[in-house]
Amino acid sequence: MQTILVTGGAGYIGSNAVKMLLAAGYHVVTVDNLSTGYQDAVLGGDFILGDIADKIMLEQLFTDYNFAGVMHFAASVQVEESVQNPRKYYQNNVIATLNLLEVMLAHQVKTFIFSSTAAIFGEPKYVPVDEQHPKQPLNPYGQTKLIIEQILADYDRAYGLKSVCLRYFNAAGADPDGEIMERHNPMTHLIPSVLQVAAGQRESIKVYGQDYATPDGTCIRDYIHVNDLCQAHILAFKHLLTGAESNKYNLGNGIGFSVKQVIETVRKVTEKNIPVVVTKRRAGDSAHLVANSKQAQESLGWQPKYADLSTIIRHSWQSF
Numbered sequence: 424m425q426t427i428l429v430t431g432g433a434g435y436i437g438s439n440a441v442k443m444l445l446a447a448g449y450h451v452v453t454v455d456n457l458s459t460g461y462q463d464a465v466l467g468g469d470f471i472l473g474d475i476a477d478k479i480m481l482e483q484l485f486t487d488y489n490f491a492g493v494m495h496f497a498a499s500v501q502v503e504e505s506v507q508n509p510r511k512y513y514q515n516n517v518i519a520t521l522n523l524l525e526v527m528l529a530h531q532v533k534t535f536i537f538s539s540t541a542a543i544f545g546e547p548k549y550v551p552v553d554e555q556h557p558k559q560p561l562n563p564y565g566q567t568k569l570i571i572e573q574i575l576a577d578y579d580r581a582y583g584l585k586s587v588c589l590r591y592f593n594a595a596g597a598d599p600d601g602e603i604m605e606r607h608n609p610m611t612h613l614i615p616s617v618l619q620v621a622a623g624q625r626e627s628i629k630v631y632g633q634d635y636a637t638p639d640g641t642c643i644r645d646y647i648h649v650n651d652l653c654q655a656h657i658l659a660f661k662h663l664l665t666g667a668e669s670n671k672y673n674l675g676n677g678i679g680f681s682v683k684q685v686i687e688t689v690r691k692v693t694e695k696n697i698p699v700v701v702t703k704r705r706a707g708d709s710a711h712l713v714a715n716s717k718q719a720q721e722s723l724g725w726q727p728k729y730a731d732l733s734t735i736i737r738h739s740w741q742s743f
Contacts, residue, residue: 426450427660428490430475430523431497433460436538436594438603440494440653442466447657452488454480455497464603476519478526485530492534492663493527494656495520498568501611502542505564506706516567521574528582534663535575535586536656541645541673541712543569543590550679551645551715554590554671561709572671579669587659592645592675592714594652596735597742604742605649614646614739617686621695622743628697630682632704637711641682645675645713648729648738658723670722675714676730685732692736 427444431437432453437460444451451468454475462470473480475497499505499515527535542565543558560566571588578584595614597605610616619625633640655674663669680688690697719725729735 424450425491426488428493429453430495431455433462433465436649437496438464439649440656443653475523478522481526485526490532494536496538502562502564503705505562509563512563512567517570520571533584536659537588539588539590540568541590541592546709550711551677551713553715554673554718585663586669588671589655590673594649595646596648596738599738601741605739613685617689618743620697621693627700630699630701633701635710639681639683643679643681643711645679647675648735651727655725658725662723672719673714673716675716676727679713688732692733
């Protein structure tokens with residue numbers, strides 16, 4: 424049984440990855456500082472309360488376990504916050520990841536799956552966005568993820584550390600079995616925010632700008648189910664273990680939905696009224712982000728299972 428370290432495994436995507444890794448027969452060790460995660464979302468394996476910024480803790484962890492590889496989800500991920508407090512993002516997303524990579528190399532662990540983001544691309548020059556698209560992040564969050572991608576390329580050339588960078592477009596949905604709730608604090612993701620309105624937990628949903636160059640004036644995003652993202656991580660890990668070279672893949676469904684379309688779909692799924700308040704644009708938001716995931720499908724054999732927006736929303740609705 425191979426042992427995998429999952430950093431940030433108590434968070435939204437990480438906890439679903441832990442569940443799927445356990446189901447696939449792996450021994451999973453989760454490390455999380457619980458700043459945004461929940462320990463009860465980790466449904467098995469070993470849990471370590473710790474921060475990857477703590478090098479002493481990491482050294483002990485890699486001494487205690489023989490890891491076959493690392494899946495790295497631990498990061499600060501809010502675009503707007505990254506604009507307001509970039510120092511936090513460079514510390515949590517860059518410096519802490521460098522700590523992790525240094526300890527990995529010291530213990531000869533050279534298989535790394537990195538949770539990256541479509542935010543590295545900035546405002547798209549064309550859609551759907553493929554892996555070769557220019558990288559011009561609009562915010563510190565995207566910049567920190569791009570820096571790690573560049574570091575990983577250098578570490579592969581210099582030290583033989585093999586990695587796969589998985590660039591999520593918009594992670595959405597929840598555990599289809601209903602065992603892991605979708606919890607964000609604060610809630611910034613669009614779909615659960617709209618569902619909070621449907622559940623009576625907030626009065627209305629804010630639409631940040633309706634003057635974008637899109638058909639209805641609101642931002643368009645490619646929503647991908649969290650389970651489909653996690654499946655890509657497992658396939659990428661297996662791919663590296665076969666001796667494959669490091670690579671980077673975009674992950675999305677290849678279909679874009681506007682903010683207004685998401686709100687309308689939530690209305691249909693929940694049969695609830697959704698009051699809307701239009702406000703000014705947020706700093707760092709691009710108008711149109713849709714993925715070209717052909718490379719992941721061809722190289723990893725990855726195929727989204729839950730591509731339908733209504734299905735994604737129904738799975739999230741189970742958490743309310």
